[in-house]
Amino acid sequence: MKYLKKIGNFLMSLVAPQVCMQCGADDELVCCDCIEKITIDSLSSAQKILAVNEYIDQVWIACDYDAKIVHDLVFSAKFYGSRNACRVLGEIMFRFWQVSDIHTFYQGNQFSFVPIPLHRVRRYQRGFNQSELIAKVLSEQVNMPISDCLQRVRNTKQQVKLDAHNRKVNVSKCFMAKSNTAPKNCLIIDDVVTTGATINDAARALKQAGAECVNALIVAKH
């Protein structure tokens, strides 16, 4: 019964964005209380990503994808085209920013957010890029610019359906910088990583275009 109620809240939140999809409170898509309760991820998933991806210097994973609320938000953003879900994911990222060491790492440092771009065909189908909307929330909160220097030159298959080796092949050389002047200090933003092959290829393209330090901040690891 409790499960049915949760599904009900989730469906309600899609049509009536003023209802919290987690607890049903008459508030936002996800109310402040429920955002506070989302578990911040441990360092171990970040270490796993770093171990196999040579171009990424540092990575932070904000929360656990197994948390149903995180899964539902990513799902709403990707498959229901919910911009509201992206905004909440951005707020979750900002909460992580405040409570984790990323805050001290970037204090006083000049850097640019680099959202992982979608291929133009997929962007057209979805109507927006979820990573860009997440980056926008962060950029406004911490007052740092967003760079659109990166482009996706190949429309790749969905990573979820592939094994680790084919993931790497699938995304190899799928990003390119628009010019040879990538920001010196980049912080890649993406919603979900699995092996990290996608953000690694983005980091490769940024470094080939002159970036010196490329880190990544991700909502969750699958």
Ligand SMILES: [Zn+2]
């Ligand atoms: Zn709530």
